[in-house]
Amino acid sequence: MPEISRRQFMLLSAKLAALLGVSTTALPAVARAVQTLASGQAPLLWLQGQSCSGCSVSLLNAVHPDPVAILTRYVSMQFHGTLSTATGELAMSVLNDNIRRGGYLLAVEGAVPAAMPEACVIGGEPFAQQLLRAAAAAEAIVTVGACACYGGIPAAENNPTGSQSVREYLQANGIAKPLIAIPGCPVHPDWLVGTLVQVLAFGVPELNADGAPKMFFDRLVHDQCPRFADYERENFAAHFSDRGCLFKLGCLGPVTHADCPTRLWNAGTNFCINAGAPCIGCSSKEFSRSMTLPFYRKSEQAQIKADKA
Amino acid sequence: MVEKIAIDPITRIEGHLAVHIEVDEGRVAGAFCKGEMFRGFETILKGRDPLDAQQITQRICGVCPVSHGMASVLAQEQAYGITPPQNGRLMRNLILGANYIQSHIIHFYHLAAVDFVDLAAIAQYTGKDADLLQFKNWVLAQKASSAVYPGAPFFPRYEGHYLNGTEANTIAIKNYLEGLRMRALAHQMAALFAGKLPHVASLVPGGVTEQVTAQKIAAYGAMLHDLRGFIDQCYLPDVLAVAAAFPDYFKLGKGCGSFLAYGGFLESDDGKDKFLPGGVVNAGKLSALDPGLITEDVRYSFYNSPSGLGPTAGRTEPDPRKQGAYTWLKAPRYQGQVMEVGPLARLLVLYLQGSNAEARRWVDHVVRQLNLKPEDLVSTMGRHAARAIECKLVADRCEHWLAQLKPGAPTCTEFAIPKQAQGQGLCEAPRGALGHWLEIADHKIGHYQCVVPTTWNCSPRDDQGRPGAVEQALIGTPIANAQHPLEAVRVVRSFDPCIACAVH
Structure with missing residues (x-):
């Protein structure tokens, strides 16, 4: 496991503290969180429904930590449709073996075509069905961006697919899991990374009425x-x-x-x-x-x- | 005996694509591209404020939002009878140029090159580069970890023949890592004038809402300098190195052999002169483009709307269980013909048109250095080479556009939205020719149709049964191991497919 020096560690903690908007008096707590994450072992599955991949692209615009650090020091990104080397049946094995093992954090980008499951299919399986399987075995869920959080454009007036947010769809199907909404079109990388760190290290952050972390979505623009x-x-x-x-x-x-x-x-x-x-x-x-x-x-x-x- | 292989999902592209191939005696004999996601943007747009269009359509695609925004404002400007002032036109070129750079870098290093570069070679790295050492230590630690798939998302992968030699591979891995920083820098550069990326804030009919300042010019110039350095010192040499190691791929994935470009990057305020010109190439001959010859078939698509309509009349009525249909993509045709679009199409038009000496010089250089015939560029590897050459040409040209900006001069033209009007917005996305067709009825959007680059490239069979460009390109590809059809995905990824775009 890559060792991270105490100095690197405090520097990173200070950056994260700034990112999360917490005061420097909370640094030791942030430092502990970083140490937990430093193992880079928190498994993450990333599914894409009715999405444009803009939130994935936005994640790649993260600065501190940058994408390489996120992938090698923060989470074990077991599957991501845009980044995974595995393709075809091999990709489906990665996805399904993880779902069988369970215990991961599930990130979902994109809405769910609830009334037309054929409108999003991955590996021959409707995304709507795959989402239920993946959500049932997840520790917690983060919905990434406007579409996954609230439905967004796919769910706009006159939409032909009966599109729903992930929360609506899971509720309608009786799956109750801790779920955090990180909205935005696209999501800001700090909002996503900051929330991931919060969830992995401290648990679910304080949320507003729409289920989004108050640390980012409390005040009016x-x-x-x-x-x-x-x-x-x-x-x-x-x-x-x-x-x-x-x-x-x-x-x-x-x-x-x-x-x-x-x-x-x-x-x-x-x-x-x-x-x-x-x-x-x-x-x-x-x-x-x-x-x-x-x-x-x-x-x-x-x-x-x-x-x- | 024919063996059927479903490559589903195709990862490392944008969106939801499956490719079904039929392999006969070790070679692909039949191919079907299945676009697996539909949202219905054209229906959602109907009845909305026309000014919503450039914001809504950008959300068709998070990789090339700028191009959709551009097609939409061009269509609106035609409908409103306006053109942007020079600063507005130049800022658009600079925003789009920056997004070309980010898109081409991410496509090569992070999506496609992983099919050629041996990531496992990092374990043999003995040098002192901090990035590479960190990556090596992580890979070694992962091997010993309890993760379900150690080393994900970089592993597992298809087994097959990858690039040989620790040094060649570690250079490419280093630039994979550096490329992540560079593509983010390209977005940062665009944001100077765009407000933010993905999904640009400042693009409106009439121009760009951002101001031109000397500070912004200086900042863009400094970032562009670093990006041009990366393109010249890393991207182009790495593409040539991979190309030299896999010469077979100049013979594979040739495709339909007909090419279409609408042209992009306006060089004059009236929009007539374009840095990347439009045109049609058939049997190596260039001819002028007539957008009136574009139609879309839907016989094999999940729509029950009429087939063969042009985009001004085109409809999008979903029928997800339609008998015989296999994809959410329509089948666009030009004068009834299958067309390939993208950087290769644009470079061929530019080369044949003959006015850009740099383009000719680079094409000739690549052909000479790799000991090719010019027609070899129409191939899997030729697409990568064309994309890299184009990236250089566009990045270099950004310097010229930047130098023409005038701080304090207007960036927007005022307009009124007419009660009834029509507009056509044609431009070039990183992945190819992009068109939006708009009709305004009673000040609202009455009709909206998009024909998108990957709709051309990953098109299904048309009503006459002719396969699309990628479907044709796959024919004849040797498949050494049916469990690991690495050769087929190399061909598919050379087109840089974007399915969110293609279906919308």
């Missing part, structure tokens, strides 16, 4: 927004690319819980509102679901203008 002063001064952007508060272009920051404004994306580079783009509420339970709540309010204005002309 609006309340932490760098353009909050523009809102207070009623300095509103009227056109795309204008400076000022994006509220009148449809920004959903006032009703969306996430820490994007302080965490930022892609190694702290930027985030939607800093780039002049209204928040589209991708971490909300209602994200994308209704055609009567569009992402932008520009069309209303443009339409009124066009109809007048």
Whole structure:
């Protein structure tokens, strides 16, 4: 087993503490957690339902720890459709042998086509059925991203597959397991890695009413927004690319819980509102679901203008 | 005797693909591509605000969201009668270019090369590189561990002939590890103008919502410098090294031999001039593209909507238990013909069109260095070489686009959404030609159809029974061990399939 020096270990702990937003007084506890994880033996199965793989790609954007560290020092990623070398029947053996053994953490990306099981099939078996088998033998489940957590776009109004969130689908099928929702479209890698560390080391974190960890999804985007002063001064952007508060272009920051404004994306580079783009509420339970709540309010204005002309 | 093998699932691609092959006397005699996941984006879009489209359609695919966003804003801009200002056009090229780089790097190192590189060779590594030592120690520790599958997700794997020699393999493994950092860096570079990735925030009809600043130009330039270094020093040499070690794969996986590109990366604000031009290549001859000749058959697809319609009339009505159907992909055809799309198609168009001296120089260089005939590039290994050459051309061109940005100049054009309108958005995703067709009715989306790169490549048989591009490419592939059909998955992965895209 790779040894990790005390110095490396404290450095990593400090990074994780920052990642989790815990104070430095909690460092010894975080340090113990890292030591547990340092064995890299926590088995993880990653299943993909009706997904775009965007959350898997986002996980690869993790910085501290980076993907190699995650795969070799934090978890034993037994199966992941996009990363596993095993393919075909061999891949199914890996999946099925793990389900037989049980005792893993199950990560699910993507929604469940509850009314049309043929709309997602893996190894000849409907994903909906595979999910029930895998969930029944799991220690705990993390649903990764908008689709797995709340249904997302596959479950939006007019969807043809009767798509459901993992929680809805498992409940309907009588499977009760600890389940944590880590929403976002895609998930932020820190949210995922931070939650995994929390679960493996300390147990289930404190969750909000939608089942998402409060440490990431407690505060409104609006309340932490760098353009909050523009809102207070009623300095509103009227056109795309204008400076000022994006509220009148449809920004959903006032009703969306996430820490994007302080965490930022892609190694702290930027985030939607800093780039002049209204928040589209991708971490909300209602994200994308209704055609009567569009992402932008520009069309209303443009339409009124066009109809007048 | 014909032996049937179901390779299900095909991992290390995007999404849910199964390939069923029939092996006769050690060679593939028949192949069926089965796309196994459907969400119904085109139905979900109907009735929504047109401005939702570039956000919703990006979520078709987490690997190439930028391209879907781009196709959608191009279709909307045609409908609204606007074009972005220069800064908007250039930022789009820089965001898309960055995503090409990340997509091509991840495809080669993390998805496809694992079929050629011997990961087990790390156990023999005796050097001092920190990354490699750590990986070696982990692999050795895993062997002794109680994990159900020690060394997962890197092991187990198909047995077969992998790259020889500890040094060649450890270089490739080192760059697998480094490539993970590089692809994340490419996303970080895109996020400077995109807000975030995957799923870009700043892309809107009329341009890009982000501002151009000197600081952003400097940051993009610095990251691009590192990425170009990796492409020149690692990616291109590694592809050539793998290609030199597996020359057979310049003879395997040739496919349908007809190629289609819509063209991408606008070089002029009116959208007429493109860095990667569009065109159709048939029997080695280049001709102009006519999007009106695109149709989609559904005889073997899980839809009961009419077959043979063009995308402006196309419908998507699921019938998951349809008799005789075997996939969720439709079968797009150009003038009734099967087409391959992707980096190889684009490079052939660029080469035959003749205006890009760098492209010609690189193709000629690869052909000479590997002692090939130019037509050998139409093959499994040729696709990897074309992707790497394209990655270099695009990365180099990003430098040029970056230098043209003007801090403080407008990035967006204003627009109104008409009551009725139509728009067609054609562009190039990393995996190939991508088109969105939009109709606005009463200010809302009345009709939306996407024809996507992997829909072309992994297409099923059409109404005339002609197999799709990957199905054709598999024919004749030798299979040494039916339990471990390594050769077949090498052919399939060279197309960089993306099933979430292909079905949507």
